[in-house]
Amino acid sequence: MNQHRRDLLDRDLECVAADLLKHDPRLSALDVRVRFDGGVAHVEGSAPDAADLAMLRESLGRLGGVLAVWDRVHVDGGAPRVVDLGCGGAKQHADNLGLDVRPGPTVDVVADLVAGVPFQDESVDQVFAVHVIEHLADYLPLLAECHRILRPGGVLHVLTPWWRHVNAVADPTHVRLLDVQTFKHLCRPDHAGRCWYPLLVTRDEATVFADLLPVKAGVGPAGEQRLARFFD
Incomplete structure (x- = not known):
């Protein structure tokens, strides 16, 4: 387009x-x-x-x-408390808390995402993971950390290259390929009982977008009708 x-x-x-x-x-x-x-x-x-x-x-x-x-x-x-994971040189909003493994002018907290996210339980209203999880060999521990730090009703925003677009493979630091259907798995309970409720999961020609609520107090798992809106 x-x-x-x-x-x-x-x-x-x-x-x-x-x-x-x-x-x-x-x-x-x-x-x-x-x-x-x-x-x-x-x-x-x-x-x-x-x-x-x-x-x-x-x-x-x-x-x-x-x-x-x-x-x-x-x-x-x-005001909402919002965290930008792997923010690099640009945050989604100037007032977000930027977290990255390297210091920089937009980085408020220096931390390695592989080692966890240094925030207390249920202390954050939103988390942005924009072009982050495709760089991690195992991103499930990071998503578990996002689940932990989000308050009930908080939102995880994920943006990642769609696996069939050239952007997914053009960057040699991308180690995972993702599709809309990948997030169906995340909306089922894992071994620890954690799962996500899909607010919106979709894509355009190049990018997969997911807005996810942590299933915890006040938010139950998605039923089959809800899952059918987004997933095969």
Whole structure:
């Protein structure tokens, strides 16, 4: 898809999102702005409580053409605590906590992801793993760490090359290939009983996107109907 058409589709999605916010009474308590970039919804603003934000995420994720929902919404006046894993030289938002194995101007915490994530249990609202897990021979321990540090209702955002696109194999530091179907496995309990609930799992021509909730207090495992929305 060329950039001009992608831009037009983003503007169309913004119109649809504006109509949704205007006419859906379930979202009337929200004071948010929605911008689209490459099919990803970027949401900023405020919500009175977590249930309102959860409804917004679910509603936007149901719109055709939406690849992911990345929000930075203040809930009940509090700013979210967001971690960028393997941030390198650029974080997804300036206020995120950047974590990387090497120091740099955007890195707030220096740590090797293979050794774990140095945050307390249920201390984080969102985790971004953008072009990270394809570099790890075994990424399941890292996802277990994300599950541990996320609060109930928190979201893990994963972005990784789609296995059939040249970007997946062009970088020799990529050691794992992933597909949308890879995340079906993660939405089943592992040996420790951990699993993820899929908010949105999809792809475009080059990239796989996954927005996942940790299954813990208040969030149960996905049923077959939910799994069928995203997976074969």
